Amino acid sequence: MKEHILLHRGTYHDSAFLMRISRELGALDGVSEAVVVMGTEMNRALLLDVGFSAEQLASATPMDMLVALRLEREGLVSRVQERLEQLLRGGTRSSTASSGSGEPRYPSLPEAMEALPAANIVSIAVAGPYATHLAHQALAAGRHVFLFSDNVPLDDEIRLKRLGRELGLLVMGPDCGTSIIDGTGLGFTNRVPRGSIGLAGPSGTGIQELSCLVARGGGGISQAIGTGGRDLSAPVGGLMTTMALDMLDQDPSTRVMVLVAKPPDGQVADELHRKLRTLSKPVVVRYLGRPPASARDGVNYCSSIDEAARLALALSGTPSSAPPADEARQPPPSVRGRLVGLFAGGSLTLESAEILRRHGIAAHLTHQLLAPGRALPPQPHFLVDTGGDLYTRGRPHPMVDQDTGLELMEWLGSMPDTGILLMDLVLGDGAHPDPAPGLASTMESIKRKLGAKAPLLVCSITGVARDPQDPAAQRGILEQAGARVFPSATTAATFAARALRQQHRGNHHA
Amino acid sequence: MHSQRNTRILPGTPWIIHVGMDDMTAGVAASGAALAHADFQPPGGGDPRRVRMLTDLAEAPVAERVDSANKIALERFQASQPHLVGVGTALDTIPGMEEGLFLHAGPPIGWERMSGPLRGAVIGGALLEGLASTPTQAEALASSGAIRFQPCHAHQAVGPMAGLVTPSMPVWIVEDHGGHNQGKRSFCTLNEGLGKVLRYGAFSSEVLERLRFMETTLAPALAAALEESGPVDLKLLMAQALQMGDEGHNRNRAGTSLLIRELAPHLAALPLAREDLSRSLAFMHANDHFFLNLSMPMAKCMLMAAEDVPLSSMLTVMCRNGTDFGVQVASMPGRWFTGPAMQVRGLYFPGFSASDANPDIGDSAIMETSGIGGFAMAAAPAIVQFVGGTVADALATTRRMARITLGRNSTWAIPSLDFLGTPTGIDLLRVESLNLLPAINTGIAHREPGVGQVGAGLVSPPWECFHQALSAFHQHVMETIPHHAEPV
Numbered sequence: 002m003k004e005h006i007l008l009h010r011g012t013y014h015d016s017a018f019l020m021r022i023s024r025e026l027g028a029l030d031g032v033s034e035a036v037v038v039m040g041t042e043m044n045r046a047l048l049l050d051v052g053f054s055a056e057q058l059a060s061a062t063p064m065d066m067l068v069a070l071r072l073e074r075e076g077l078v079s080r081v082q083e084r085l086e087q088l089l090r091g092g093t094r095s096s097t098a099s100s101g102s103g104e105p106r107y108p109s110l111p112e113a114m115e116a117l118p119a120a121n122i123v124s125i126a127v128a129g130p131y132a133t134h135l136a137h138q139a140l141a142a143g144r145h146v147f148l149f150s151d152n153v154p155l156d157d158e159i160r161l162k163r164l165g166r167e168l169g170l171l172v173m174g175p176d177c178g179t180s181i182i183d184g185t186g187l188g189f190t191n192r193v194p195r196g197s198i199g200l201a202g203p204s205g206t207g208i209q210e211l212s213c214l215v216a217r218g219g220g221g222i223s224q225a226i227g228t229g230g231r232d233l234s235a236p237v238g239g240l241m242t243t244m245a246l247d248m249l250d251q252d253p254s255t256r257v258m259v260l261v262a263k264p265p266d267g268q269v270a271d272e273l274h275r276k277l278r279t280l281s282k283p284v285v286v287r288y289l290g291r292p293p294a295s296a297r298d299g300v301n302y303c304s305s306i307d308e309a310a311r312l313a314l315a316l317s318g319t320p321s322s323a324p325p326a327d328e329a330r331q332p333p334p335s336v337r338g339r340l341v342g343l344f345a346g347g348s349l350t351l352e353s354a355e356i357l358r359r360h361g362i363a364a365h366l367t368h369q370l371l372a373p374g375r376a377l378p379p380q381p382h383f384l385v386d387t388g389g390d391l392y393t394r395g396r397p398h399p400m401v402d403q404d405t406g407l408e409l410m411e412w413l414g415s416m417p418d419t420g421i422l423l424m425d426l427v428l429g430d431g432a433h434p435d436p437a438p439g440l441a442s443t444m445e446s447i448k449r450k451l452g453a454k455a456p457l458l459v460c461s462i463t464g465v466a467r468d469p470q471d472p473a474a475q476r477g478i479l480e481q482a483g484a485r486v487f488p489s490a491t492t493a494a495t496f497a498a499r500a501l502r503q504q505h506r507g508n509h510h511a
Numbered sequence: 512m513h514s515q516r517n518t519r520i521l522p523g524t525p526w527i528i529h530v531g532m533d534d535m536t537a538g539v540a541a542s543g544a545a546l547a548h549a550d551f552q553p554p555g556g557g558d559p560r561r562v563r564m565l566t567d568l569a570e571a572p573v574a575e576r577v578d579s580a581n582k583i584a585l586e587r588f589q590a591s592q593p594h595l596v597g598v599g600t601a602l603d604t605i606p607g608m609e610e611g612l613f614l615h616a617g618p619p620i621g622w623e624r625m626s627g628p629l630r631g632a633v634i635g636g637a638l639l640e641g642l643a644s645t646p647t648q649a650e651a652l653a654s655s656g657a658i659r660f661q662p663c664h665a666h667q668a669v670g671p672m673a674g675l676v677t678p679s680m681p682v683w684i685v686e687d688h689g690g691h692n693q694g695k696r697s698f699c700t701l702n703e704g705l706g707k708v709l710r711y712g713a714f715s716s717e718v719l720e721r722l723r724f725m726e727t728t729l730a731p732a733l734a735a736a737l738e739e740s741g742p743v744d745l746k747l748l749m750a751q752a753l754q755m756g757d758e759g760h761n762r763n764r765a766g767t768s769l770l771i772r773e774l775a776p777h778l779a780a781l782p783l784a785r786e787d788l789s790r791s792l793a794f795m796h797a798n799d800h801f802f803l804n805l806s807m808p809m810a811k812c813m814l815m816a817a818e819d820v821p822l823s824s825m826l827t828v829m830c831r832n833g834t835d836f837g838v839q840v841a842s843m844p845g846r847w848f849t850g851p852a853m854q855v856r857g858l859y860f861p862g863f864s865a866s867d868a869n870p871d872i873g874d875s876a877i878m879e880t881s882g883i884g885g886f887a888m889a890a891a892p893a894i895v896q897f898v899g900g901t902v903a904d905a906l907a908t909t910r911r912m913a914r915i916t917l918g919r920n921s922t923w924a925i926p927s928l929d930f931l932g933t934p935t936g937i938d939l940l941r942v943e944s945l946n947l948l949p950a951i952n953t954g955i956a957h958r959e960p961g962v963g964q965v966g967a968g969l970v971s972p973p974w975e976c977f978h979q980a981l982s983a984f985h986q987h988v989m990e991t992i993p994h995h996a997e998p999v
Contacts, residue, residue: 013552017532041557063557064946104540106548108914109945113528113549120547121523124539126531127551130562134554134944135530137569144528145521149535157566164571171521184517185525186538195517224520254517401534430538469541 002033005078006048006057007068007085013039014066016128020397022088026068026081034071035081039063041130110135114142124187125150125174132175133157140170147187148174148229155236158229162240171248172241176230178205178346181212181222188227189400191429192467196221197317199255201245203232206348207261207289207306209427209463214310214489216465220319223254233265233273243276250280257283257317259309263351264288274300283316285309290351293359306352307491331485333500336457338420340364340501341413342384343406345399349425349461350386353494357382360498373412382501384423385409400432403439410440414447419456423497425490426479428464428472437475441482448483457500458484461493554944561978564985565944573992577940580822584841585917585936587820588881590690593697593812594742595683595805598734602678605666605698609678611642614663616674616874617832618847621660622653626833626869631712631960632673633658639709639719640677646714664828664839667815668698669807669874671800672710672956673833676700680722681730685745685808692816699808701725701733704798705964710873712960729791736777743773745809750922752802753883753933758891759806760875760884761952761967766802771795807874810881817936818844821991824984825917826937829880829949829972833872833956838976840939842987850975855955857897857968869958871970876951882920882935885950885969886912890925890933897952897968902927908950909934915941915949943981948972 014022019037026035038044040061048058048069061067070081107113114120123139125132129152136146146165153175165172173180173187180187184195191209193216200208200222208225215222226245233239242260249255258280265273265288277284277300285301287309288294294302301316303309340357342364344350350366357364365380370391377383386392387399387406399406406424414422426436433439440460448455460479464472476486487493519525525544529536530551539546555561568577601608608614613636615629625633634649637658643649652658663670670676682698703721707713737743748769755765771792778788795801814827820841828839835849852870859865878884888895889909892902906927912934913919919932937949948971955966 013557015532015551017534039553039557042559063553104546104548106550107528108550110528110530110549110551111941111944112914113547117526117528117547119523120526120528120545121521122525122527124527124529124535126529126535128553130559131551131553131557134562134566134569135551137566137571137574141569141571141574150531160570168571181538181542183519183521183525185527185542185544187527188535188538190538192541223517248520252518252520430541431535469537 003072003075004053005070005072006053007070007078007082008040008057008061009066009068011064012066012089013064017397019066022085025088026070026084029081029084031073031077032070032081033073036069038067038069040065040067110138111142114139114144121145122147122182122185122187129153129175133161136161136172137164140164140168140172143168143170145171145182146173147180148172148177149188150174151176151230155231158231159237159240162237166240166244171226171244173227174229177227179208179225180227181225183224186430189427189429189431191216191463191465193465194221195223195254196319197223197254197256198313199223199249199252199258200225200261201228201242201249201258202260202262203228203230203242204261204263204289204348206346206427206463207287209429210306210349210489211259211261211287211310213463213465214307215314217488218310218314218319220314220317223252224249233262233269235266235269239265239269239273242273246276246280250282255282257285257313259285259287259313261287261306261309262289263348264291274298285313285316289348290355292355305356305491307489331496333496333503334457335503336420336500338418338456339416340382340421340423340497341419341456342423343409343413344384344386344388344425345406345427346388346425347386349490350384353423353490354384356491356494357498360495360502362498362501371409371413373408400427403433403436407439407443410443411446414443414456415450417451417454421497421500422456422458423493424458424460425493426460426462426475428462428468428470428475430469432470435470437478440484441478444482444484458482459487459493459497459500460484461487461490463489552946554946555981556946556974561943561981564981565940568940568985568988573988576992577822577824577988580820580842581825581917581936581938584817584820584823584825587691588813588817588936589921591687591692591813591816592689593685593745593809594688595737595745596686596742597684597737598681598701598730599684600678601676601680601682601698601700604682604684604696605668605676607666611657612659612661612678614666614668614670614674614676615660615832616663616670616672616872617830618835618837618849619660619662620832620834624834626872627958627960628712628869628872628956629673629675629833631714632675632709634960635709635712635714635718636675636677638714639722640679662830662832663874664830665845666698667696667811669811669830669877670700670710671702671803671807671875672873672954673712674874675709679726681726683805683808685805685812686742687812687816688742690816692812695812695815697808697812697815699804699811701730702798702801702804704794705800707961707963711956711963713963714961724790728787729794732778732781732783732787732791733774735781736774739777739780740774745805746922748773749806749809749883750924753887753890753923754926756891756893758884758887758894758952760803760878761897761954762799762891762894763802763806764799766806767795767799770802770805803875806883807877810877810883813881814877817841822988824939826880826939829876829937829951830874831871831876833869836871836972836976838972838980840980840984843983846983848976848980848983850973850979853970853973855953855966855968855970857955857966859955859966860964863957863965867957867962867965869956871953872956873953875953879949879951880937882916882933883923885952886916886935887923887925887933888950888952889927892927911947912950914945915947939977939980939984942977948974948977
């Protein structure tokens with residue numbers, strides 16, 4: 002095996018582009034590994050760790066592109082180099098979605114803001130260490146900020162949010178997956194109708210799931226204000242969530258507010274509760290992964306995302322349609338064996354674990370890195386968040402890129418003692434354009450190996466009819482592959498739990 | 512579906528500027544909102560310390576203060592009205608000039624680190640001043656410390672290439688007739704012409720002979736003519752030259768012609784010997800760069816008006832001594848930030864190549880600092896081969912430089928850009944956060960003393976001076992706005 006490093010000086014590229022290049026070069030004959038990164042200290046240390054030589058890495062700066070190669074034989078470098086040049090010439094835009102769309106492009110954020118004084122939101126998706134600089138530039142120019150980037154230092158987040166509040170500007174993020182502001186979807190969003198229910202909180206997937214359930218129930222969303230994954234942590238103290246709630250309280254279109262979040266730190270939860278009490282409009286709260294809860298001081302704490310959606314619809318006066326929970330009542334088959342949960346984000350992992358627990362299934366949220374050939378968690382049932390740091394470092398989000406999820410699905414699903422694969426499929430803008438076929442073909446492959454012993458695939462779909470992937474078609478593909486499909490993580494987990502419990506009951510009777 | 516009309520929580524219609532991964536904008540596009548993209552480069556070259564400093568400086572309250580300071584600095588620069596008012600000797604006119612003191616181009620430097628052309632000029636200066644009678648004596652004197660060296664910039668003066676000013680040399684006197692620095696003066700020697708000349712380190716008898724002619728014949732004639740003509744508005748002359756195809760650094764043909772036109776009637780009216788008059792006019796005519804030694808003190812005069820504005824990140828000096836490149840910033844007047852002088856990329860005269868070239872030298876980068884030269888490349892299609900070959904390149908260079916400047920010059924317009932003003936007021940913070948260095952047009956000196964100019968081309972400053980300046984500016988701002996230093 003030959004290690005080789007190519008250095009391209011002074012050419013900065015974003016991570017999506019770099020990952021595309023890595024994949025293209027890695028697919029060349031004779032290339033066993035290709036890692037393409039910018040020469041930051043962290044990336045250099047990473048390459049050093051995996052055995053590349055220090056001399057070649059020493060001179061690289063964060064402005065230089067490093068191409069680290071493992072080659073099966075000598076004499077391949079020039080071919081790789083040729084392909085690389087070809088790819089670089091082909092354009093450095095990471096996406097096909099917006100290329101050629103005629104959207105104006107400016108050489109830098111300050112220049113764009115100067116040219117477009119009426120642009121009111123700056124959306125930022127660059128590497129974390131650089132994101133704060135851009136966010137400050139945006140705030141200083143009087144623009145609201147949607148900050149998708151993660152790995153932003155905590156102190157930076159606090160300073161940005163304090164400044165945002167002072168200036169009356171939203172700082173949605175860092176690590177903000179979803180917002181819908183005045184009808185405009187930012188980040189990962191579903192094409193839900195506008196209406197009278199306002200959403201806020203740090204959980205992006207939670208907001209997506211809620212917005213879809215509200216839409217399926219005949220309601221609409223006035224605003225959805227994502228506040229970033231750490232907003233309700235003790236140090237940040239809900240700086241943006243409280244500002245978002247105030248804005249919703251004053252927004253004439255919003256009749257009911259829903260807060261969806263992972264459980265906040267104790268003191269933050271207390272302060273937030275005091276805040277929620279003072280709001281003039283009905284408030285519904287779902288703290289993901291929390292045991293069943295009820296109203297307190299007029300604040301409606303709910304037991305699941307589904308319940309929060311139902312209650313919000315009722316409080317907003319939306320005429321009720323079929324309650325989604327019914328779908329979980331379809332008769333489950335009796336299933337034996339292990340439950341493996343594979344999720345594209347922490348919110349639904351947490352929520353599913355709690356729903357399973359509530360139905361008598363103890364499923365462990367594993368924090369060990371799973372990969373084919375590695376040890377399994379000791380617990381009988383376990384859930385994996387493939388959107389967690391362990392899986393996303395240097396890779397795209399699992400909602401966009403299925404590789405990690407499908408690899409784990411194939412491996413864990415092919416174990417004869419696996420009884421249920423519980424998964425989530427999040428659709429909408431920003432997500433994978435057609436995810437169901439990947440799951441279906443993996444399922445077919447498992448069935449070819451295990452036949453009737455293949456596990457049951459239970460899958461939730463977060464999406465609405467207008468989403469680009471067409472949820473009905475996605476559902477059809479999954480059902481064709483034998484999957485049981487549900488419109489929410491709550492119903493999917495409930496169904497999975499009942500299937501497993503029937504097995505337990507069956508064992509008792511035997 | 513709801514048909515109710517929704518209110519907005521943000522003023523205005525949604526209009527998004529997206530920075531970074533393009534894939535993240537599908538939702539914006541689907542909802543039909545206005546969308547624009549902004550490209551991104553890691554600020555400060557991605558160095559974590561510089562990213563931190565630039566982030567601190569981008570925070571709203573700080574950025575606002577820096578912006579207003581930069582407005583003041585730029586306004587003072589624009590309001591300056593440099594006029595040519597006379598010719599005098601360095602000793603009599605330059606503040607702080609003394610016997611035994613030699614001024615040179617660029618940031619401070621001692622004899623031991625001086626490059627060939629600067630050493631040659633010092634030798635020539637010592638011979639001219641009668642301090643030494645042979646080059647060897649002159650060298651011994653220079654290295655002994657008997658001759659003291661200071662930058663021209665420390666004395667309101669500028670000099671092209673070696674930029675040597677000795678006490679007896681005649682100098683142009685430029686005076687500010689407007690704005691903040693009314694009455695303040697700047698200085699520069701008279702341009703000697705091309706070929707073997709002192710500013711390229713030549714010190715042969717022919718060089719010294721020419722300098723004596725300038726001192727005894729040309730300078731008194733020009734001084735007398737100026738007394739007759741009264742002050743000459745240099746900014747206006749420069750504006751005309753830019754419209755006649757000069758960029759004010761590597762091409763000064765139009766400016767030189769305009770100056771001769773301005774002075775000739777007054778020279779002709781002087782009680783001069785006909786051959787002295789003829790020789791003087793021929794001397795100016797033979798030297799396309801004669802005007803450079805006037806546009807340089809003009810630029811210096813204007814940039815001095817922008818000095819000493821606290822919190823301003825505008826550059827007021829860029830210069831080189833053949834060994835180091837130095838810059839100064841408006842808020843920290845007199846402080847040098849330096850890095851190694853770079854090699855010039857350019858075209859060489861027949862018989863010379865890059866191996867003959869001295870690193871970048873001269874105070875003439877004051878032209879770019881004031882927004883001409885490389886920044887006004889679009890005005891000078893005649894010399895585009897120096898910057899890459901095509902007229903399109905020249906236009907692109909001027910547009911690119913507009914990205915790192917604070918504004919547009921109110922007097923100097925470029926016809927090929929629909930009379931848009933030249934990009935003016937280089938902003939240290941834009942240079943650092945956009946990773947974009949100023950483009951400087953320049954001549955190339957031979958690295959041996961006395962050979963002269965061997966080519967011309969384009970050069971960039973070294974990053975080191977901007978990195979140093981950023982650290983110092985960050986500290987200056989944090990000290991000036993103390994509340995910012997409080998922890999969150």
